[in-house]
Amino acid sequence: MALLEVQDLKVYFDIVRGQVKAVDGVTFKLEKGETMGLVGESGCGKTTAAFAITRLLPDNGDIVGGTITFDGRIIAGSEEERSLTKRKKAKYVDQIMREIRWDEISLIFQSAMNAFNPVHKVGDQIAEAILAHEDISKQDARKRVVELFKLVGLDVGRIDAYPHEYSGGMRQRAMIAMALACNPQLIIADEPTTALDVIMQDRVLAEIRDLQRKLGMAMIIITHDISVVAEVAKKIAIMYAGRLMEYGDITAIFERPSNPYSIGLMASFPSIIGEKKPLYSIPGSPPDLANPPSGCRFHPRCKYAKSICKEENPELTEVEPNHHSACHFALEIFNGQLSEVN
Numbered sequence: 001m002a003l004l005e006v007q008d009l010k011v012y013f014d015i016v017r018g019q020v021k022a023v024d025g026v027t028f029k030l031e032k033g034e035t036m037g038l039v040g041e042s043g044c045g046k047t048t049a050a051f052a053i054t055r056l057l058p059d060n061g062d063i064v065g066g067t068i069t070f071d072g073r074i075i076a077g078s079e080e081e082r083s084l085t086k087r088k089k090a091k092y093v094d095q096i097m098r099e100i101r102w103d104e105i106s107l108i109f110q111s112a113m114n115a116f117n118p119v120h121k122v123g124d125q126i127a128e129a130i131l132a133h134e135d136i137s138k139q140d141a142r143k144r145v146v147e148l149f150k151l152v153g154l155d156v157g158r159i160d161a162y163p164h165e166y167s168g169g170m171r172q173r174a175m176i177a178m179a180l181a182c183n184p185q186l187i188i189a190d191e192p193t194t195a196l197d198v199i200m201q202d203r204v205l206a207e208i209r210d211l212q213r214k215l216g217m218a219m220i221i222i223t224h225d226i227s228v229v230a231e232v233a234k235k236i237a238i239m240y241a242g243r244l245m246e247y248g249d250i251t252a253i254f255e256r257p258s259n260p261y262s263i264g265l266m267a268s269f270p271s272i273i274g275e276k277k278p279l280y281s282i283p284g285s286p287p288d289l290a291n292p293p294s295g296c297r298f299h300p301r302c303k304y305a306k307s308i309c310k311e312e313n314p315e316l317t318e319v320e321p322n323h324h325s326a327c328h329f330a331l332e333i334f335n336g337q338l339s340e341v342n
Ligand SMILES: Nc1ncnc2c1ncn2[C@@H]1O[C@H](COP(=O)(O)OP(=O)(O)OP(=O)(O)O)[C@@H](O)[C@H]1O
Pocket: 013, 014, 015, 020, 022, 040, 041, 042, 043, 044, 045, 046, 047, 048, 049, 058, 060, 061, 110, 224, 289
């Protein structure tokens, strides 16, 4: 049994002019101890997917379709949940997630600055999280915080400092310590390193990789930087405009990308080992998710687009074991038989 199973997840936001279809039919699985990278351009729905899994969506957002199963329990989209009114549903979700959030699934927020309360000391806030979930004494919680500080490479002497006294890198590490506090089975790290300079980014990534190896938890790393994923994950899910474009084993996808969007995304990042070549940029910009294009959402920007792409949404199809692509011409691309039309 997979640890996390996301099946045809749909998350919409209500806005004045209608609905934003931020996540619109996303399916993936994560096994125990596995690391997956969730990548895609800004606004494609990565954070929304993370908030759906942790059930932390803002009031105007709702899971309108699909299911999320964690460790055998349906944590979103069960029959029971669907039958409830909005108010009762909020209570129901609270009840389910109280046992799971932080304890079993924890989230490293995209903005670590906002994740800590500015008026409490960092160490106290982490201790609070432990005390809320475990029946241990304050002294033991404090001891655990000291261990966690050491684990993530934070100076223990700074345990009683306030969040604003930390540098960006330290706050990010403190956020990781917080996420690890209750030994969760799954950590979702939303852009854990984007706010950091390149050197600090490398260190924090190395730290995350080490911790993952040592502690064996499963992890979803969300980023728009595909090179980050290459360093830490075995599996990748590439998202575009609320949908998965390509999904599976990272080596297979890096070596034999079979979706025009992923090919464009990979060509837009520099390769350290490959030959020097000008960086590519995908023409156009991502669509407005309140009014997404028909058919394949990438078709207006795709150089391979044919008429079927405007009409039908391509399903994820297997091009080889552990490698899926949502493109009407996935197999042709995989086999090198497709040439651009425009
Ligand atoms: N509360 C909200 N109300 C309305 N629309 C929202 C809300 N939150 C997010 N969105 C919209 O949902 C879409 C997906 O946003 P999301 O934050 O999930 O993207 P992302 O992939 O995490 O982007 P980034 O890389 O910039 O963090 C965007 O179009 C965004 O504007």
